[in-house]
Amino acid sequence: MSDIKKNIEERLEDIVAEILEIDKKEIRNNKDADFFKDLGADSMLGLEIIAAVERKYDIKIEDEEVQGLSTFNNILNFINKKLGQQK
Amino acid sequence: MAKKILVVDDDPSVLKSLEKLFKKEGYDVTCVSSGKQALDCIERRDFDLVIVDIRMPDLDGVETVRNIKEIRTNQSKPDIPVLFITGFSDVVAIDKAKQYGEVVLKPFDLGEFLIRVKQQSTKRRVVITGLGVVAPNGIGKDEFWEANIKGKSGVNRIRSFDTAGYNSKIAAEVLDFDPLKYMPNSVAKRVDRYAQLGIAAANMAVEDSRLNIEEENKYNIGVCIGTGLGGVLFHEEQMMEIKIKGPHHAHPLGVPKISPNAVPAQIAIQLGLKGINLAISTACASSTNAIGQAFDIIRLKRADVVITGGTEAPITPFTFAAYDSLRVLSNKRNDMPQEASRPFDKDRDGFILGEGAGILILEELEHAIKRGAHIYSEIIGYSTTSGAYHMVIPDPTGDDASRVMELAIKDANINPEDIDYINAHGTSTQANDRIETQAIKTVFDKYAYRIPISSTKSMIGHLIGAAGAVEAIVCVLVIENSLIPPTINYKYKDPDCDLDYVPNEARRQKVNIALSNSFGFGSCNACIVLRRYK
Numbered sequence: 039m040s041d042i043k044k045n046i047e048e049r050l051e052d053i054v055a056e057i058l059e060i061d062k063k064e065i066r067n068n069k070d071a072d073f074f075k076d077l078g079a080d081s082m083l084g085l086e087i088i089a090a091v092e093r094k095y096d097i098k099i100e101d102e103e104v105q106g107l108s109t110f111n112n113i114l115n116f117i118n119k120k121l122g123q124q125k
Numbered sequence: 126m127a128k129k130i131l132v133v134d135d136d137p138s139v140l141k142s143l144e145k146l147f148k149k150e151g152y153d154v155t156c157v158s159s160g161k162q163a164l165d166c167i168e169r170r171d172f173d174l175v176i177v178d179i180r181m182p183d184l185d186g187v188e189t190v191r192n193i194k195e196i197r198t199n200q201s202k203p204d205i206p207v208l209f210i211t212g213f214s215d216v217v218a219i220d221k222a223k224q225y226g227e228v229v230l231k232p233f234d235l236g237e238f239l240i241r242v243k244q245q246s247t248k249r250r251v252v253i254t255g256l257g258v259v260a261p262n263g264i265g266k267d268e269f270w271e272a273n274i275k276g277k278s279g280v281n282r283i284r285s286f287d288t289a290g291y292n293s294k295i296a297a298e299v300l301d302f303d304p305l306k307y308m309p310n311s312v313a314k315r316v317d318r319y320a321q322l323g324i325a326a327a328n329m330a331v332e333d334s335r336l337n338i339e340e341e342n343k344y345n346i347g348v349c350i351g352t353g354l355g356g357v358l359f360h361e362e363q364m365m366e367i368k369i370k371g372p373h374h375a376h377p378l379g380v381p382k383i384s385p386n387a388v389p390a391q392i393a394i395q396l397g398l399k400g401i402n403l404a405i406s407t408a409c410a411s412s413t414n415a416i417g418q419a420f421d422i423i424r425l426k427r428a429d430v431v432i433t434g435g436t437e438a439p440i441t442p443f444t445f446a447a448y449d450s451l452r453v454l455s456n457k458r459n460d461m462p463q464e465a466s467r468p469f470d471k472d473r474d475g476f477i478l479g480e481g482a483g484i485l486i487l488e489e490l491e492h493a494i495k496r497g498a499h500i501y502s503e504i505i506g507y508s509t510t511s512g513a514y515h516m517v518i519p520d521p522t523g524d525d526a527s528r529v530m531e532l533a534i535k536d537a538n539i540n541p542e543d544i545d546y547i548n549a550h551g552t553s554t555q556a557n558d559r560i561e562t563q564a565i566k567t568v569f570d571k572y573a574y575r576i577p578i579s580s581t582k583s584m585i586g587h588l589i590g591a592a593g594a595v596e597a598i599v600c601v602l603v604i605e606n607s608l609i610p611p612t613i614n615y616k617y618k619d620p621d622c623d624l625d626y627v628p629n630e631a632r633r634q635k636v637n638i639a640l641s642n643s644f645g646f647g648s649c650n651a652c653i654v655l656r657r658y659k
Binding site for chain 2: 059082085086089092093096098
């Protein structure tokens with residue numbers, strides 16, 4: 039992984055770990071775990087993750103786009119796509 | 126179930142007619158013709174009301190009631206309300222009797238009498254069974270009380286933001302407050318500082334009261350907490366964020382974080398309380414109002430327990446600037462912060478903004494006794510009024526201030542001379558301290574000079590919405606410890622403020638009944654009266 043990509047992924051690990059109050063190890067073990075079904079998050083925590091991602095990466099996430107963003111990998115891919123578009 | 130009345134009168138015709146009257150109204154009546162017989166009854170049975178003639182041979186009415194109180198205390202049972210009846214206008218005897226109960230003069234209007242009997246026999250009494258406080262000079266009840274007795278000031282140069290450009294540079298911040306000691310991180314990071322202080326104090330108070338919150342009682346425990354401003358810190362931070370980075374940087378929890386009801390709501394959520402849930406906001410009178418409303422809630426049978434008090438964290442760049450701009454803050458002693466708050470002193474130049482929280486557990490008396498709670502004191506009176514004068518300036522006549530005190534004393538069913546201690550609003554502004562002094566003289570006349578009066582704000586500054594609650598806690602501890610904390614920084618006598626403000630040193634004195642004032646911006650006034658429970 040290149041340095042920039044590592045940074046993006048690590049930052050996302052920090053965000054999810056902090057908001058869901060889980061260990062980063064747990065995130066890395068299963069990056070396709072569903073926040074709501076598997077990790078016990080409620081809709082408010084989901085919203086906090088989305089808001090933190092918007093702030094930390096300075097991107098805008100529309101209402102329709104929020105739907106699919108319920109796993110670590112989904113969000114990571116989404117961020118990379120958005121940042122790629124912005125260049 | 127029929128209320129039980131004990132009637133004590135040496136006149137057989139009075140006994141006969143009252144027995145007939147009460148039986149008709151559905152009461153369970155017991156009639157005796159002497160004080161001694163009354164005491165025998167009290168030893169063996171429970172009553173909801175005692176009606177007693179003042180003038181009786183051998184043991185008179187007042188002596189009888191004094192003995193009844195002793196018997197009940199020895200039995201660890203609550204006081205029984207008393208109605209004295211008398212046909213003689215013996216002022217001295219009537220005055221003595223009023224200390225123990227209401228007095229009805231014969232001949233009396235039957236309808237009125239029956240209403241009073243109903244009121245007295247169904248009255249609920251409210252006591253304080255738990256305390257929690259986070260203050261600039263002490264975190265926790267014991268540390269706070271120690272600091273008060275020692276006259277320790279919590280005022281310092283402001284640390285939480287840069288005061289360059291501000292006239293006043295001092296405040297009473299709560300240093301070393303670690304919210305994680307009192308709540309999980311998941312709560313701490315989702316609430317504003319004002320709520321952290323309140324939740325911490327609430328947890329302390331609930332623990333102090335040893336109240337067990339269970340399935341059966343969680344619907345019966347209310348929360349009623351005051352704040353003047355709510356979550357201003359987060360509000361200000363967010364405004365900066367959004368201005369600089371745009372609206373999508375707004376934190377999704379912004380609204381619940383800054384709302385004035387964040388604290389009562391969070392407390393209920395954390396403890397699982399499904400009763401009444403209220404936030405009260407009347408500026409500097411907020412928490413006295415909250416306590417008073419909690420008192421009423423229990424009196425009205427809407428709850429058996431209410432977690433009440435107030436919390437405030439107003440030391441923030443905008444809010445502080447606003448107070449600074451209003452020119453109500455002290456700014457002459459930025460280099461001597463601990464001496465700046467000097468209520469009633471001639472050289473006072475404004476108040477010191479403070480932060481903190483005070484929470485009290487109010488409980489219905491029988492409920493408290495049944496679970497073996499430690500009872501601190503009893504709340505016996507409350508009043509709240511508007512001066513209808515100005516958003517900031519107090520009415521110079523002090524009429525509204527004296528009126529609120531008079532009403533609270535009346536609600537407490539006592540005389541002004543029964544007050545042993547006043548915790549003044551005492552903000553250290555020229556206007557408040559002068560006007561409050563005048564108002565106290567109006568209510569108490571010459572007796573005003575004999576009442577010890579102290580201002581907690583001399584040590585911890587003005588906690589705005591939390592002031593009333595923290596000051597009520599001081600009153601509770603004064604009664605509990607027979608010790609009055611000083612008004613510190615009292616150096617220069619102001620001829621307009623010539624009462625006894627317990628200057629600079631704590632004073633050993635037994636206090637049975639204490640009164641606490643809060644006068645808020647907007648002419649919002651509130652006053653409570655507390656009495657020793659024995």
